[in-house]
Amino acid sequence: MTVRPMVGRDSQFFWDGTAERELRIQTCNACGVLRFPPGPSCPECGAFDRGHVVAAGTGTVFSYVVHRHPPVPGKELPIVLALIDLDEGVRMVGEVTDALSDETGDAEIEIGMRLRVDFNRVDDQLTLPVWRKA
């Protein structure tokens, strides 16, 4: 069972994007600032007028966790989770799906490592962004 995101008017565009294998970042149509997580009002200029850009899908590990306990619904542990600084300048949390050694089970990841986004299509309603070593 996958944990499904709560989706609202202010975040629908992001999940519509992942369904199309696009990683979308909210942009303010008034001042141009990029923002993640998204929201209805630009913290920089106050504008409600917003759009999005499609990220290049590459980024750098800012921090990471190897989660071993307790259970996570829908996941076989351990999993590697990272904070990823996207090249566009925003930061996201994502699972890094190829960072565990098959032989030792140890995490093969470090801060500063380059990653590339991929998409995990769960079903017709949900596609999750995941990350792999670039």
Add this chain to the structure above:
Amino acid sequence: MSVSRSLSGAAAIAGIGATEFSKASGRSELQLSVEAVRHALADCGLTPADVDGLTTFTMDTSSEIAVARELGIPELRFFSRINYGGGAACATVQQAAMAVATGVADVVVCYRGFNERSESRFGQFSLAAATQVNTNGLDNAWTYPMGLGTPAATVAMQARRYMHEYGATSRDFGAVAVADRRHAATNPDAFFFGKPITIEDHQASRMIADPLHLLDCCQESDGAVALVVVSAERARDLAQTPAVIAAAAQGSGADQFVMTSYYRDDIGIPEMGVVGRELWRQSGLTPDDMPMAILYDHFTPYVLMQLEELGFCGRGEAPGFVADGAIEVGGRLPLNTHGGQLGEAYIHGMNGIAEGVRQIRGTSVNPVEAPHVLVTAGTGVPTSGLILSA
């Protein structure tokens, strides 16, 4: 007519009460809270008929009216709840202090009770947090579906970055666990009474969310704590030495989230800096005036980061600060003399406030000569703090 614009010194914690701390209380969460409130009232010589205000956590499952019914409190003139998990702890006292300082209420009891081990375990992955129908639930869409949804993992993300930036090690985090367990070992009310640990025990404990070991994580506990707040003037006529509220503050930082404030340039816990600056401003005191402190310890790394945010040492200097027993009784700043939430029990920070009161009274099992005690609430969340004074 002169009007005081300061909360400092206006109110005091007059009574404290608790249930036993266990892993299976065998009774309802409501009953636990009611027992704790009765103990706290008896402690200072008041009765339910004296109570006209109740405060608790938004997360608490026992409503103020349910607690009032069980206690036979005839009328409530003030009731309030604070959000953001353990960040609420000291703010329940702030609410009470503001109410009695302004005359909105005369006797306000702050309570928190739960079966947090035998029923709803906070250490588990919380589907309820991921699916709540409000902006917190929407915020959690950026972490929980990706697999990041336990408190330990959310803190581990911060801890890893802290290690990277400042050269901190797992052993530095372990110093907090060793201090807590040493203090719990001499506290008969602590779950880990008589069970101190060594740094080697800490290092050998299993990995939970690397870099956090099991012994970096607080307990899950069943139990309840209650605190009676009245005006400082009235407190002097009651049964116990008052713990005067010299300062009471809340804090939320820029781009604040609950446990996942990951989108700031510098991650960390600046919300605790907001609390600290306000505590020092209200009280007129400084970190040098604090002979000890109760720092919220659900996970050890945040204790180091709090020492920095509160001004006890500079950014990145906490690993050196906590070394060589400095945060144990006899050291330069003993922390969590009851054993903390790793050693005594995890009652969402409320048991730490009770320990602060015992230190002011001189009744702690690990006494420190302390005219002032700093107490903080949950870390990684919008939070709160207190300075209690003799």
